[in-house]
Amino acid sequence: MESLDERVHTAQGDAWQAEGRLRESFGGGACELPGVRLMASGLPHPQWNNGDVTDPERFPVDDVRAWYSARAGGSGVPWGVRVPAGRPFSHGRFLFRKRCMVLLPDRYKIPGKRAGVEVGLAAPADVDKVAAIDAAAFGDPVEQTRAWVEPHLGMPRFAVALARLHREPVGVATAIVTDAQAGLCVGIFGVAVLQHARRQGMGTALVSWLLALAFDQGVALAHLNPNDETAARLYARLGFRETLGLDVYSDL
Numbered sequence: 001m002e003s004l005d006e007r008v009h010t011a012q013g014d015a016w017q018a019e020g021r022l023r024e025s026f027g028g029g030a031c032e033l034p035g036v037r038l039m040a041s042g043l044p045h046p047q048w049n050n051g052d053v054t055d056p057e058r059f060p061v062d063d064v065r066a067w068y069s070a071r072a073g074g075s076g077v078p079w080g081v082r083v084p085a086g087r088p089f090s091h092g093r094f095l096f097r098k099r100c101m102v103l104l105p106d107r108y109k110i111p112g113k114r115a116g117v118e119v120g121l122a123a124p125a126d127v128d129k130v131a132a133i134d135a136a137a138f139g140d141p142v143e144q145t146r147a148w149v150e151p152h153l154g155m156p157r158f159a160v161a162l163a164r165l166h167r168e169p170v171g172v173a174t175a176i177v178t179d180a181q182a183g184l185c186v187g188i189f190g191v192a193v194l195q196h197a198r199r200q201g202m203g204t205a206l207v208s209w210l211l212a213l214a215f216d217q218g219v220a221l222a223h224l225n226p227n228d229e230t231a232a233r234l235y236a237r238l239g240f241r242e243t244l245g246l247d248v249y250s251d252l
Contacts, residue, residue: 005244007182008102008223009084012246013037013052014178015187015223022151022158027072035059036081040071043147046250049079056089061252080250092252099232100243103222105215107239111208114201119209122162122172124153129169130160137171137192149174149190159213161206163193170197175210177217186214188224191231203234211238 002010020030020039027042028049035058041048049068053059059081069076083089085097122130130153131146138145152158152174163171171193177186188210193202211222224240226232232242 004102005084005100007221008100008243009052009246011178011182011185011187011221011223012082012100012225013054014180014182014185015176015189016050016052017180018157018176018178019048022155026151027075027077029071031067033060033063033067036064038064038067040068040077040079041148042072042077043144044072044077045144046078046080048148049077051079051081052246053081053083053087053089056083056087059089059091061091065252078250079252080248081252082246082248085245085247087247089247089249092249095248095250098246098248099226100245101224101226101232101235101240102243103211103235103238103240105220107241108211108215109237109239110212111201111204111238114205116166117201117205118164118167119161119205120164122153122160124150126160126162126169127153130162130172133169133172133194134190134192136194159210161210163202163206163209165197165200165202168197170194171202171206173203173206173210175214177214177219182221184217184219185221185223186210186219188222191224203231204238207235207238 017030028040031038035055037052135142135145157177159175173191
């Protein structure tokens with residue numbers, strides 16, 4: 001029987017493959033090979049082209065290289081893989097360990113509301129606001145960020161939350177609902193808040209709004225990846241708990 005750690009890894013793979021399928025017309029895609037689940041966005045940035053290794057001993061490195069070389073209309077994309085933390089892996093260069101957290105609906109601790117904070121669903125017309133906030137929060141170029149976030153807007157099973165503080169747009173986050181190998185799950189990604197609006201409950205408001213939306217759809221498991229200890233403490237206050245992380249490798 002699959003452990004909770006394994007189910008979270010499977011759910012993360014489901015979400016990333018949903019991203020790949022969303023972007024097939026842009027040179028992305030998703031694929032299952034022995035020992036690995038692949039996705040590509042078609043964008044020339046390795047963080048958005050990932051394989052989730054399920055069995056390091058069966059990892060078909062030459063086949064994976066060939067698959068990524070054929071993305072983006074045959075021009076190829078840079079890529080990396082994620083391996084369950086601590087598992088021996090003989091390919092590429094270890095970069096870092098990505099933390100994972102999980103929440104089951106009966107553990108959810110609903111937060112109180114904050115004055116002046118409003119959260120709603122971003123529409124395709126909000127793409128400039130969403131991209132600007134995300135890029136500023138993570139220190140990335142706006143056009144690069146826009147290419148990643150724009151396909152999410154208005155798509156089924158993708159929800160982009162836009163938070164306002166006293167009517168000023170200051171935060172965004174994205175939820176992906178999947179019903180695949182891990183069952184009905186939601187992954188929450190890209191929680192971004194402008195510097196001047198931090199420590200005012202914006203991250204909590206964004207995540208809790210997306211959780212409520214997902215749990216209303218019958219989602220049985222929520223998962224995310226905290227960027228640092230501050231984010232991990234925020235998510236823990238909502239009921240999330242840490243699970244086994246993922247080791248990220250590049251240069252394969």
